[in-house]
Amino acid sequence: MSFLQLKNVSKTYKNGMREFTALENIGLTFSSRGFVVILGRSGCGKSTLLNLLGGIDVPSSGEMIYRGKPTKKWREKAWSEYRKKSVSTIFQHYNLFPFMDGVTNVMLPLLIDGEKPSVAQRRAEEVLALFSLSDFSKRKVDSLSGGECQRLAILRSVSKNPQVILADEPTGALDGKNAEAVMALFKELSKDHLVIIVSHNRELATQYADRLIQMNEGKIVSDSKPIEATQENELGPIGPKIKQAKSGSWAFLFSKEHFRSRKGRNALGIIAATVGFAASLLTFGFYFGSTTAVERSTSRYFDYETATISKKTVQTISDSPLQLTQTVRPSRAEAEQFSNYIDGLRVELDFSSLFIPFPNAACSGQTIADFQYLPIDGFPLDEHQTAMISAGHTPNVDSLDEIIINHELETELKTLFSLETVLGLKIHLSINLAFDYYTGTETPLFITDYFQFDKEVTIVAVATEFSFLNTPKAFYSHRAAKSFLKSALLPNLSSYLESEVSWYHRLQSVEGSDPLSAYGFRLFLNDEGQVGKLYALAKKIQDGTTENYLISSESFLVKDTLLSMNQAISVGLIFFIAIAWVGSIFIIGIIDFSSFVEKKKEVAILYSMGAERTSIRNIFIFESLGIGFLSVICALPISGILAYILNQMATKYLGLSDVVAIPFLAIGTIPFLLETGLLALAFITSYGATMIPLTMFDKISLADELRDE
Numbered sequence: 181m182s183f184l185q186l187k188n189v190s191k192t193y194k195n196g197m198r199e200f201t202a203l204e205n206i207g208l209t210f211s212s213r214g215f216v217v218i219l220g221r222s223g224c225g226k227s228t229l230l231n232l233l234g235g236i237d238v239p240s241s242g243e244m245i246y247r248g249k250p251t252k253k254w255r256e257k258a259w260s261e262y263r264k265k266s267v268s269t270i271f272q273h274y275n276l277f278p279f280m281d282g283v284t285n286v287m288l289p290l291l292i293d294g295e296k297p298s299v300a301q302r303r304a305e306e307v308l309a310l311f312s313l314s315d316f317s318k319r320k321v322d323s324l325s326g327g328e329c330q331r332l333a334i335l336r337s338v339s340k341n342p343q344v345i346l347a348d349e350p351t352g353a354l355d356g357k358n359a360e361a362v363m364a365l366f367k368e369l370s371k372d373h374l375v376i377i378v379s380h381n382r383e384l385a386t387q388y389a390d391r392l393i394q395m396n397e398g399k400i401v402s403d404s405k406p407i408e409a410t411q412e413n414e415l416g417p418i419g420p421k422i423k424q425a426k427s428g429s430w431a432f433l434f435s436k437e438h439f440r441s442r443k444g445r446n447a448l449g450i451i452a453a454t455v456g457f458a459a460s461l462l463t464f465g466f467y468f469g470s471t472t473a474v475e476r477s478t479s480r481y482f483d484y485e486t487a488t489i490s491k492k493t494v495q496t497i498s499d500s501p502l503q504l505t506q507t508v509r510p511s512r513a514e515a516e517q518f519s520n521y522i523d524g525l526r527v528e529l530d531f532s533s534l535f536i537p538f539p540n541a542a543c544s545g546q547t548i549a550d551f552q553y554l555p556i557d558g559f560p561l562d563e564h565q566t567a568m569i570s571a572g573h574t575p576n577v578d579s580l581d582e583i584i585i586n587h588e589l590e591t592e593l594k595t596l597f598s599l600e601t602v603l604g605l606k607i608h609l610s611i612n613l614a615f616d617y618y619t620g621t622e623t624p625l626f627i628t629d630y631f632q633f634d635k636e637v638t639i640v641a642v643a644t645e646f647s648f649l650n651t652p653k654a655f656y657s658h659r660a661a662k663s664f665l666k667s668a669l670l671p672n673l674s675s676y677l678e679s680e681v682s683w684y685h686r687l688q689s690v691e692g693s694d695p696l697s698a699y700g701f702r703l704f705l706n707d708e709g710q711v712g713k714l715y716a717l718a719k720k721i722q723d724g725t726t727e728n729y730l731i732s733s734e735s736f737l738v739k740d741t742l743l744s745m746n747q748a749i750s751v752g753l754i755f756f757i758a759i760a761w762v763g764s765i766f767i768i769g770i771i772d773f774s775s776f777v778e779k780k781k782e783v784a785i786l787y788s789m790g791a792e793r794t795s796i797r798n799i800f801i802f803e804s805l806g807i808g809f810l811s812v813i814c815a816l817p818i819s820g821i822l823a824y825i826l827n828q829m830a831t832k833y834l835g836l837s838d839v840v841a842i843p844f845l846a847i848g849t850i851p852f853l854l855e856t857g858l859l860a861l862a863f864i865t866s867y868g869a870t871m872i873p874l875t876m877f878d879k880i881s882l883a884d885e886l887r888d889e
């Protein structure tokens with residue numbers, strides 16, 4: 181039995197439709213020691229032969245027999261075992277890893293073989309010392325000369341003590357002195373190993389080799405010391421048994437070095453992913469914070485505890501497909517049923533048919549245009565309202581003479597009258613309305629009464645409301661208005677009925693679509709905690725189709741507007757994030773793609789050293805996980821800072837505080853859920869991104885990748 185044998189081996193390559201025979205019927209037998217040099221012209225098949233011996237390529241026909249075992253049936257695992265333990269290939273262009281120092285390059289095959297890093301390092305240093313190359317130990321490979329690299333590549337191949345050392349033109353790129361040193365090194369090694377090299381240099385080969393094999397056009401033309409295949413031959417020593425370390429530990433070390441060597445590219449990847457993550461965090465924070473911000477800001481309306489309840493009626497128009505929807509006042513009983521749902525809800529008559537929301541107003545004869553004249557529950561103000569008074573004092577609870585205005589109206593008045601302060605400013609309000617009362621008899625058919633309200637009111641306080649989407653307003657006491665209307669009579673109707681009818685009395689008795697009924701009842705809530713309930717009820721009624729009621733309020737309207745804006749912005753931001761992500765992935769893809777060629781070569785080198793598929797996968801997974809992890813680490817503080825800036829701007833320009841609230845500490849009751857989720861997302865994304873190029877690596881042809889151009 182022979183140590184290593186090629187039996188009738190041929191290798192053909194397909195070049196399109198043409199088949200090319202690179203090796204034809206090769207029969208060669210090698211013993212376990214000695215220095216063999218293969219000579220021949222370029223293109224005669226030397227490298228192809230070496231690739232077959234190195235387990236980098238397989239024959240098209242014939243077979244290789246190693247230690248008496250045919251290799252024909254070997255699968256991936258057996259081949260990687262062969263490359264890992266038994267054979268080392270030295271490439272003409274060294275194929276060292278330039279980003280690692282000498283000693284790490286030399287120890288790499290040992291690590292791949294499962295040796296512990298400390299043992300591997302010791303062994304690598306010993307090997308370097310043995311061949312007097314200890315100075316290379318800490319030097320990065322890219323600082324070494326060609327001769328030095330070649331010697332290091334040879335040491336790398338012997339560090340794991342393989343039985344077969346193969347080298348493709350190891351002296352091709354070296355000057356005479358270096359070439360001799362390398363040949364001497366091989367000579368030395370051949371005492372214990374089988375060294376097979378390809379060379380052009382017949383002179384050196386003759387000087388050092390034990391056996392010369394001459395090739396021509398894919399065939400062996402001469403062999404200086406052939407070994408008969410039938411000849412009994414020893415199988416050679418088996419390499420040292422290495423205790424297996426945890427698989428993949430070398431992959432981690434390799435990926436660490438690899439990662440460091442690509443600082444620029446990785447930094448780009450990290451920046452791209454950071455942008456994606458930070459954008460997502462900000463959107464998430466906006467989604468989280470803005471609803472609460474809206475909630476908080478609508479409570480900064482002076483009359484936000486006030487709402488109106490009205491009823492929608494639908495009238496069919498005869499001989500027409502059209503329907504007329506009208507808003508009318510419900511009956512008091514209908515309105516009061518809502519008190520069942522909300523504690524402390526008070527149903528009051530709405531006075532807006534008399535105290536119209538836009539009365540005529542003038543100051544010193546000059547008209548003041550368009551401000552809303554609105555009732556609030558009455559003075560004294562509650563705690564919430566008091567907090568909003570920025571100037572002045574609380575008005576008299578039972579007087580219509582005093583009003584509170586909001587900041588928007590204050591600004592308008594200050595400009596209009598060039599005032600320093602509006603406190604004490606008197607405004608003349610006048611309302612003149614005519615109401616007909618249908619008698620149902622012939623004469624008179626209608627009784628007409630005139631509501632006349634001429635009053636000089638004094639501004640006693642200014643309320644600072646949430647300014648975003650706000651309009652100028654003045655507030656009067658609903659309670660004072662009520663007592664005023666109770667005492668004010670309708671003179672003509674009273675005399676017709678021969679009893680005293682007050683405006684309040686009249687207002688109370690009308691229903692539905694009577695112009696005096698206004699369009700609803702006023703709802704007042706003194707308990708701030710119940711406002712949310714009222715809003716929810718209003719929303720529920722609004723969204724439902726069967727209910728005919730409508731609960732509306734200015735602050736609810738603003739809240740609705742803000743919430744829809746908020747939703748629209750969130751949707752827009754999701755779109756923005758999607759673009760950011762696509763951009764990030766695109767950049768990462770470009771970075772990956774640009775290093776694909778380089779990676780392919782590296783993967784091939786590692787495969788040729790016996791690395792297994794899983795370890796190689798691990799290298800790239802570790803690396804992309806590293807990018808993912810670092811991007812999350814960067815994205816967290818960056819998004820925090822951006823959120824702070826955005827919040828400052830939102831407070832300044834919109835009056836909304838904490839619009840972006842990224843839940844860094846906990847979501848609900850689960851602490852650090854965001855960070856954990858983000859890391860998981862980063863891992864999944866980078867794992868996915870790594871798997872795509874890796875499937876391509878599975879298809880690479882080792883021989884093609886390792887071919888020296």
Ligand code: ADP
Nearest residue numbers: 193194202221222223224225226227228229884
């Ligand atoms: P040498 O090492 O002696 O220069 P090679 O073994 O590299 O020669 O190549 C032998 C022949 O096989 C050459 O003509 C080369 O072009 C051809 N060859 C090698 N690899 C391939 C391949 N993957 N596809 C097609 N032809 C190949």
